Amino acid sequence: MTGDSRTPVVVAGTRFGQVYLEAFRATEAPIRLAGVLARGSERSRACAARYGVPLYHDPEELPDDIRIACVVIRGGLLGGPGTELAGRLMARGVHVLQEHPLHHDELANCLRAARRHGVVYRLNPFYRHMPPVRRFVGAARDLLRRQRPRYVDAACGFQLAYSLFDILGLALSGLRPWSFSPPAGRSDLSPPFRTLEGVLAGVPATIRIQNELDPADPDNYAHLLHRVTIGTDAGNLTLVGTHGPVVWSARPVFPRTVADPAAPAHFDKGVDLRAAPSTVVLGPAASASYEELFATMWPAGVAAAVDELRRDIAVGPVRADGQYQLTLCRLWQDVSALLGPPDLIAGGELDPLGAADVEALARAGEAAAGDG
Structure with missing residues (x-):
């Protein structure tokens, strides 16, 4: 026991999950990063070391005091095990915040699992924050x-x-x-x-x-x-x-x-x-x-999403949000079906403009405006 009263949270996934990990670095936050849940790749080991927390490979390894898990792993529609992992975590009594997107049926199953296990589940569209x-x-x-x-x-x-x-x-x-x-x-x-x-x-x-x-x-x-x-x-x-x-x-x-x-x-x-x-x-x-x-901005958005989850845990799940997210999933699937599979491209090297280049664009624009 550390005597720390903050809510312990684990993050599953270390690609986009690193934004979540960064969100929990601040010691004044009401949540405490308590571990990384991943398969044990070099990247996940490096993340656990960077943030000074244990690396867990399976939900069964988690300490009993873990109350919240952020699942930042692709769902089944995108070929990932994120939804299955969310289900296993909820079965252990862990509240779950899962990164979007999900198939409508996956989300419906997660909401049913949350009710069955008496926990709160939220899907995070992220950019709304x-x-x-x-x-x-x-x-x-x-x-x-x-x-x-x-x-x-x-x-x-x-x-x-x-x-x-x-x-x-x-x-x-x-x-x-x-x-x-x-x-x-x-x-x-x-x-x-x-x-x-x-x-x-x-x-x-x-x-x-x-x-x-x-x-x-x-x-x-x-x-x-x-x-x-x-x-x-x-x-x-x-x-x-x-x-x-x-x-x-x-x-x-x-x-x-x-x-x-x-x-x-x-x-x-x-x-x-x-x-x-x-x-x-x-x-x-x-x-x-x-x-x-x-x-700063993205981690703050994650913190806001987790704070919403914490409020739901205190007062009970907000079913209206679940219905809204189910509708959103259905709309996204309808649009995806109309678009068809994305065209596969070879992106190659990005060719960004630096700050000096943007300043040159501004000067060129100002010169043109003056000429007019």
Whole structure:
């Protein structure tokens, strides 16, 4: 016994799981990293050593005081044993937070297992916990209390489709009804994105997904993570990227008659448009560096997800969230079926731009703007 009152947690999986491990390093956190659960690869041994915790190879090896496990291993739909492991952990009375995505039937089985064993199970869509995504969702909900949604335009990489629909579901306060037409056929000149058109939550929607995958490096080579626009009669709200910024763009309004420039330019509702900016950044204009994302923002998102799980443990499972996640799984599977298998690509070496390169782009843009 160490006398430590914090909740002990183990992390299963050490690839994306390292983000989870990083989340539990802070000593002031109400949770304590108590071990790594993995098969014993060189990577998992190195992670256990780096974070100074035991390496366990099987759920049966875990100490009896382990209350929470984060399962960050692919589920059965993606060819991994994550869901089976989650079931074994719940059978031992361990509460489970599992990283997305899952097949609908896998999730249903996990929720049933949680009820059977008297534990709490949560699926983590992850990106909903990023501050820019929360900012976008909060602004969207406020906007849609004032304005009717006219359209949704969204894009993501193949690996991010589940979380894209989660962001949209949160922003639109639901997912049903949905219906999408199959994308156009492929050709030699087809772009990397495939386009689905239809309805989501009753709103006309255009969804573009980069349906490509490098089997040698499946986590890389997405052209973007998430980009979302929700349009209304007043204008549109855009999450430019997963990590910001969030931008409001007023709908263009051009005068129809010659008018006194000093006269109020407003509609019947009395809204004065003379000083209203055409575009506004909501929150910080700059987004975090990838170093900050991996070291701070992503681990903080994990901590927020685990905190939700801890609250559920205290008050009992939130069944409404389980039903929402089941609906999300069904939507993701419907869209995946329409898209078909991703095109396999050989990504090769990434060719990133450094900070100096981006500054050069900015100078070139400023020079061009001055020339105009």
